[in-house]
Amino acid sequence: MSFFVLHDIFAECGFLSWAQRGSGPVFPALMAAKDPADAAQKRMRRLYRSADVDPQRSGTFHALRTGKIRNDRELRLDPRAVRLQVGHELGDTHERDDGQLTDAELVAYATAPLPPGVDWTLLKTIDFEASARVRPKGGRRKRAAA
Numbered sequence: 001m002s003f004f005v006l007h008d009i010f011a012e013c014g015f016l017s018w019a020q021r022g023s024g025p026v027f028p029a030l031m032a033a034k035d036p037a038d039a040a041q042k043r044m045r046r047l048y049r050s051a052d053v054d055p056q057r058s059g060t061f062h063a064l065r066t067g068k069i070r071n072d073r074e075l076r077l078d079p080r081a082v083r084l085q086v087g088h089e090l091g092d093t094h095e096r097d098d099g100q101l102t103d104a105e106l107v108a109y110a111t112a113p114l115p116p117g118v119d120w121t122l123l124k125t126i127d128f129e130a131s132a133r134v135r136p137k138g139g140r141r142k143r144a145a146a
Helices: 015-021 036-050 061-074 079-086 093-097 103-111 120-125 128-133
Strands: none
Touching: 015 128, 036 061, 061 079, 079 103
16 A cells, blocks of 8 residues: 655645544545445546536546546656556566655655646535535436336
8 A cells, every 4th residue: 555645736725634634534434335436436427427527538537547647747757656656566676666756756746737727726615524424325326217
């Protein structure tokens, strides 16, 4: 298990201070689901649909990771650091011997320019407490009889 460097914007929008107040998982209701990853993926898909966002662009966790890798490459971040940040295995023995981000890389990720074309100020409008309370419904929606 490794760690993930969050961008400074998560401190600016209040997410870090909110998350640090609790103990245990950040989203306990989601973690209580039978399959937390599947429940999170479905919730993400619903949020994309309700916001009229094309889920084919980045509507899956895998697509978000692919976009993160692409963005980090455009920023010319070290390929080894990119692999560490997205949870990929390191290549050769020399990389594996040094399987941690350096202090400079930690700062680079925390302060990297954010992708353009996104209104990042919307993060400041999220009610993290309300989001954490939402319980996965479980099961599929019943379709109306024809």
